[in-house]
Amino acid sequence: MKHTIRQVFHSGKFVFGFSILMGILLIVVIYPLIVPDPPLRIIAQGTFFEPGIYVNVYDSITAPKYTLNLEEAAAKRIASRLSKDDRIAMRDWLVASGVPEDEIDIDDTALLLDLWETHFDPKVNIPGMTNAKRNYYIRLNASLSGLLATEAAIIAAKDASTGALTEKSTITQSDYVNVSRVANVRFLPLGTDNFGRDVLTELVTAARVSLQIGFIAGIIATLIGLTLGLLAGYIGGLVDDIIMFFTNLFTVIPGLVLLILISFSIGQDKRGATTIAIVIGLTSWYWTTRAVRAQVISLRNRDHVNLSKLSGHSIVHIILKDILPYIASYVVMAMILQISSAILAEAGLSILGLGPRTTEVPTLGLMMNWAMIYYAHTLGKWWAYLPVLITIALITFSMNLMNTGLDQVFNPALRE
């Protein structure tokens, strides 16, 4: 046993796959200790906030100020408020309103703004311009005011009874706050999803739940498959025929179809993550049965089994002591594959809207489903679906890599 394990850990593929999986498990266990938020709490008002560090504006006004004189500050400020696309759009408008094109230099901000201020009039109708485009120009115009200003901005407080404003403080252009001195800063490494929930927190929980679903389904499928395979292979005869009848039946009927039908008939309210796991386990045992049976048949007439039979050992004893140890490696390999395909099955079901009910826990499939329903992929909100896909792929990839590694250890023909 010890020797076998040592041999397994000498296989590069196995170790690589194992480390990825352990890494994911570690994150899943440790992350909730650091960020204890409930995964489905809606924190953002609005959909699909970009990944980044969110600094509370109100708190940063009162936070201690530091003066830094940085050279490129002004240029960056202008660039962030007036993008290249906006400049091109401004030139287009100016050209359409009759300004000769060679007079416009979109890289010279002061000149461009000057031209814009003298010529732009929201009431002018430019032929062929849609209403949306016109509104865009009006918004752009509003955002341009004060772009080149160098004075300080004033923070004022409003008197509750008179409504008069009194100056509280001023903010000059070279004022900085230290992010660590601002009371409320929230780091959203993967932004928020369509419901305004923190994607990373959700993803970690989803990975945990999906792994749980995979393990439950994999264990159920392996137990059923192992029991039936042992019975069919060792006892043979009528038992074998009956078991093989059902095994063949389930092999040809597409698994997804069965899953769809069963999940649909369970109904939305009763579909918890565990229920889905059990259903997946109950519909995927057949190929473990097939593999175990084939192994057992080849073992059945070995000398040591016959000797055990002659010694009067019971069937249970023979199966446990003389057969099971020989097929243990196959069973472990089959279980790893069952777990990874169960995770994929859950995701497939959830995409169809037949996954676990959505009120309690996220799963990787559900997150994918939400992202698809809200068109995250066509809107370019990559953080809502890409991390989910990568997580699914990493989990299944690591498991299959472990499986390939094991295969090479136990199946010498495949070794290089």
Added chain:
Amino acid sequence: MKGYRKYFLNKLGWFLVTLVFAFILNFTLPRLMPGDPVAAIVSRMAQGMSDATGVRAIYQQYTELFGTNKPMVEQFFIYVRNVLRGDFGYSISMYPRTVASAIKSSIGWTIALQFPAIVTGWLIGNTLGALAAYLKKGFDKVLMPISIFASNFPAFGMAVILMVIFGVTLEWFPTSGGYGFDLIPEFSWKFIWSVITHYQLPFWSIVLVSIGGQAIGMRSMAIYELNADYVKYARFMGIKDRKIIGYVFRNAMLPQITGLAMAIGTMAGGALVAEIVFSYPGIGYTLLNGVMGQDYPLISASTLMITIMVLIANFTIEILYGVIDPRIKAVQAD
């Protein structure tokens, strides 16, 4: 020939038994759903109606129409009779459209998409796997990890990524539907071109997903065969490598064909998901609509069609296998 007939009849019998079993499952499972689907449409139809007797009359009319007032066993036999006539009843979510018309308009799309895609994926996968086993070294080192990664990549994931890269970012291909939404199906170049461009992304996403698994299978089969005694013997005899390779891959191919027969159900499942991602107007998309609309006649009919298609494909492969592998005839003739 006698041996082959026995094999054929055996497979045919098996095909029919599975079909009956699948049919029963298809009928029963969706009808176990809690809640009354008829009540759902009635409440939709009777929106704004305040007259209780009127609502009840509508309800009765619909239970009669869908036959939900009869016992389950009777419903089953009526269903069998109707299905044999090609009548799947009315769709609940698309009422008054019949299920048969919804299925008829989608089944062609599914067959035209999945059949070529699965065959192409299988062929490319096997070629790559055989090459990896034969060339070894660098090719194998690169191909294997990629294959393992690709074969574990979820089908919808591949579909989404292809869609984002080629549909949304590069805008080479349209992202959804079977043809341009502004076109009516007709026999014109414009329409055919639109169908072809809409076909590419779903097709390649199915192909790419199926390549990996096939390549891995073929590689290990071919390595196993390359180490077989007959290969060594043939080498000692001085037979040319090229000729030996021919034998080896023919032998390695046979288990791959059985593998295809067994995997076709899973592959069809993945392909259905690809249809859903691309809103391709096939059975998968119809099924999604059925699930969304709690429409069990539609779900039943869609899953039945998928099962029948898979069973036919499986049956055809096994029949072909019997023709290709001479051992089948030999075993059955004993």
